[in-house]
Amino acid sequence: MTSAPAKYAHYFADFQSLVQGPGAGAPNWLKDLRDTGWSRFNETGFPTARRGNERWKYTNVGTIAKTDFGLAGGPTPANSSKALAPSYRMEGPSVFDLVYIDGRYSPDLSSPAAPSNGITAASLASIASDSKFSLEGQIGRYAPPDDDGFAALNTAFLYDGAYIHVADGHSEKVLVRLSYTTTDGTGPKITHPRTMIVAGQNTDITVVESYSGPKDNVYFTNAVTEISVGAGAHVDHYRLLLEGEKAFHVGTNRVNQERDSSFSSASFALGTALARNDLEVLLDGPGAYCSLNGLYLTADNQHIDNLISIDHAQPHCTSRLNYKGILDGRSRAVFGGTVLVRRDAQKSDAEQTDKNLVLSKQAEVDSKPSLLIYADDVKCSHGATAGHIDADTLFYLRSRGLDLDAASRMLVQAFASEIVDKVQLEPLREYLGALFSAAIPNKSLPVAEAR
Amino acid sequence: MAAAVKGSKPLLSVKGLTASAGDLEILKGIDLEVFPGEVHAIMGPNGSGKSTLANVLAGRPDYTVTGGQVLFEGQNILKLEPEIRARMGLFLAFQYPLELPGVRAWQFLKAGVDARRVHNHEEEMSAREFDQMLKAKVEQVQIDPDLVKRAVNEGFSGGEKKRNEILQMAVLEPKLALLDETDSGLDIDALRIVADGVNLLRSPENAVVLVTHYQRILDYITPNHVHVLFDGRIVQSGGPELAHELEEKGYDWIKDAVDVGV
Numbered sequence: 001m002t003s004a005p006a007k008y009a010h011y012f013a014d015f016q017s018l019v020q021g022p023g024a025g026a027p028n029w030l031k032d033l034r035d036t037g038w039s040r041f042n043e044t045g046f047p048t049a050r051r052g053n054e055r056w057k058y059t060n061v062g063t064i065a066k067t068d069f070g071l072a073g074g075p076t077p078a079n080s081s082k083a084l085a086p087s088y089r090m091e092g093p094s095v096f097d098l099v100y101i102d103g104r105y106s107p108d109l110s111s112p113a114a115p116s117n118g119i120t121a122a123s124l125a126s127i128a129s130d131s132k133f134s135l136e137g138q139i140g141r142y143a144p145p146d147d148d149g150f151a152a153l154n155t156a157f158l159y160d161g162a163y164i165h166v167a168d169g170h171s172e173k174v175l176v177r178l179s180y181t182t183t184d185g186t187g188p189k190i191t192h193p194r195t196m197i198v199a200g201q202n203t204d205i206t207v208v209e210s211y212s213g214p215k216d217n218v219y220f221t222n223a224v225t226e227i228s229v230g231a232g233a234h235v236d237h238y239r240l241l242l243e244g245e246k247a248f249h250v251g252t253n254r255v256n257q258e259r260d261s262s263f264s265s266a267s268f269a270l271g272t273a274l275a276r277n278d279l280e281v282l283l284d285g286p287g288a289y290c291s292l293n294g295l296y297l298t299a300d301n302q303h304i305d306n307l308i309s310i311d312h313a314q315p316h317c318t319s320r321l322n323y324k325g326i327l328d329g330r331s332r333a334v335f336g337g338t339v340l341v342r343r344d345a346q347k348s349d350a351e352q353t354d355k356n357l358v359l360s361k362q363a364e365v366d367s368k369p370s371l372l373i374y375a376d377d378v379k380c381s382h383g384a385t386a387g388h389i390d391a392d393t394l395f396y397l398r399s400r401g402l403d404l405d406a407a408s409r410m411l412v413q414a415f416a417s418e419i420v421d422k423v424q425l426e427p428l429r430e431y432l433g434a435l436f437s438a439a440i441p442n443k444s445l446p447v448a449e450a451r
Numbered sequence: 452m453a454a455a456v457k458g459s460k461p462l463l464s465v466k467g468l469t470a471s472a473g474d475l476e477i478l479k480g481i482d483l484e485v486f487p488g489e490v491h492a493i494m495g496p497n498g499s500g501k502s503t504l505a506n507v508l509a510g511r512p513d514y515t516v517t518g519g520q521v522l523f524e525g526q527n528i529l530k531l532e533p534e535i536r537a538r539m540g541l542f543l544a545f546q547y548p549l550e551l552p553g554v555r556a557w558q559f560l561k562a563g564v565d566a567r568r569v570h571n572h573e574e575e576m577s578a579r580e581f582d583q584m585l586k587a588k589v590e591q592v593q594i595d596p597d598l599v600k601r602a603v604n605e606g607f608s609g610g611e612k613k614r615n616e617i618l619q620m621a622v623l624e625p626k627l628a629l630l631d632e633t634d635s636g637l638d639i640d641a642l643r644i645v646a647d648g649v650n651l652l653r654s655p656e657n658a659v660v661l662v663t664h665y666q667r668i669l670d671y672i673t674p675n676h677v678h679v680l681f682d683g684r685i686v687q688s689g690g691p692e693l694a695h696e697l698e699e700k701g702y703d704w705i706k707d708a709v710d711v712g713v
Binding site: 390391392395397398401402403404406407410413414415416417418 | 511533543549551553560566
């Protein structure tokens with residue numbers, strides 16, 4: 001870890017400033033983890049779309065590799081007021097807010113959980129050295145630095161983030177809102193948000209993780225989230241990508257589910273020059289259930305890549321994967337969905353769909369759902385669609401008096417509502433509904449050939 | 452049976468209408484006059500063009516009108532977009548109503564009602580006023596109130612979809628309703644409900660054009676005029692007795708009559 005190729009020299013300089021500066025007081029296990037992250041990144045670098053690299057086949061991260069991103073500095077009184085966190089309301093006795101500005105926790109804007117009664121919702125940096133949280137061996141367990149270059153880089157710069165832990169049997173519903181905001185400033189900034197969520201047995205946690213930043217700045221959010229869902233626990237996880245139009249975002253999400261647990265995720269993405277949402281769920285106990293939903297709306301030259309994988313490692317598990325995209329301009333959406341059913345995972349029940357509504361002639365969708373089934377007693381299905389608005393449906397609406405624009409709008413909104421309606425928190429559902437509704441382009445849309 | 456208002460102007464006047472789908476000519480010269488208060492039944496064998504006629508009148512973009520004219524309340528509507536025709540008071544009940552996942556019936560119907568009101572320089576309906584009106588219409592056409600809370604036609608049975616068309620018709624209160632084989636695929640109970648709905652909405656001011664393959668629905672809705680469409684032309688017109696004749700003899704005698712040039 002003592003050297004770096006010239007092209008990563010600025011990352012290395014930032015790495016050294018971190019480990020010798022604010023990160024110098026970290027416990028040894030964390031220092032070691034960072035070193036492992038750095039050497040891994042040093043070896044692999046950023047992924048390339050070379051032949052055989054299926055995980056990055058349709059997404060070129062060359063621009064990320066070529067940009068000199070500098071490590072963002074954290075909150076100052078000046079930039080804290082610029083926080084662009086989403087503005088929906090969340091109330092209740094067990095609601096906690098953790099706000100991060102330029103990758104660092106902002107105590108002024110947050111309301112963490114008091115360290116008692118079985119709930120922890122705190123800044124990672126503030127508790128990393130505290131042995132009672134026993135973070136050693138937890139952080140990086142599900143998202144090890146060898147996953148790919150991005151996870152490795154995040155690990156090298158592991159300093160702050162969120163740690164959410166609810167102890168076994170804590171029955172009260174817990175809601176945590178995590179807001180990671182990048183502020184404007186000089187030069188392209190990079191942050192490495194790190195989130196760890198541990199739901200103890202039979203607990204019920206909702207986490208809303210949102211990422212936002214300035215509209216016109218080039219910056220990069222390289223996030224890693226690890227989620228452990230204990231036996232019988234339920235986790236509702238929302239991921240809101242509300243980054244600026246010139247932003248890059250790579251999110252690596254790893255979920256581990258134990259027996260009879262359930263995990264629901266909904267990923268919403270708007271804006272962002274290039275976004276990658278990499279989500280892997282391991283169903284590691286019988287009777288586990290996961291429902292993974294996504295909605296993305298892209299325009300201009302935006303590119304979004306959803307790489308979702310579900311591993312049915314145990315019998316009697318159920319998975320539902322339902323992603324939807326709305327594409328305009330010359331934007332491109334990549335969907336790679338893999339459901340793996342291992343040999344012993346009998347009675348697995350899996351469905352996956354990816355549906356895309358294409359609003360322009362230049363937008364492009366590459367959708368590859370796949371099933372790898374090694375058990376014989378399973379129920380699995382998959383499907384992908386991409387198309388324009390249906391001409392017959394459009395005529396049906398027009399025959400009732402709606403003009404072309406109003407009819408198209410109603411249909412696009414309806415397409416999105418299937419995913420928006422899955423949001424359980426009403427204020428969040430309304431917030432997202434309004435956000436996506438406002439983002440639907442006002443224009444006449446190309447129409448699919450009639451039947 | 453509501454009698455035609457004598458001396459009134461035709462609501463719909465079709466003259467020499469020809470239309471094609473792609474290279475295929477389907478309507479080969481249709482003449483039809485519908486007066487306020489009337490019910491016309493358009494019958495004919497499969498492929499005769501009767502559905503095409505209903506869809507061309509409603510402005511379906513899949514067809515190209517190649518000649519003739521269509522006057523609705525004296526105005527030529529052939530160049531008008533389908534939504535403008537709808538706002539003027541023309542309604543097409545679809546043979547295959549489409550499912551609209553994510554679109555609530557309430558939202559869909561209110562958008563239609565408001566579009567027509569704005570077209571007529573009226574205020575949009577308040578949510579409350581619309582609620583009350585919709586509730587009354589739901590009772591009137593005897594549709595399951597739960598269907599109105601769901602997405603339009605999503606997961607509905609064939610009969611429920613057709614009933615929903617009748618509800619839409621009741622809510623939109625058209626001057627001219629075109630029913631495109633609304634009776635096909637319905638059991639006798641559903642047929643009766645659809646027919647009751649149509650009868651309920653009959654008035655001296657509006658008119659209905661009923662496109663049907665079968666005489667069956669005419670046991671419940673008595674038409675003023677019955678037309679037989681064959682190979683894109685109306686080859687015979689008459690009173691309700693013509694429908695019974697078709698029921699007894701089938702369509703073959705029409706074909707024979709046309710073949711020998713009657």
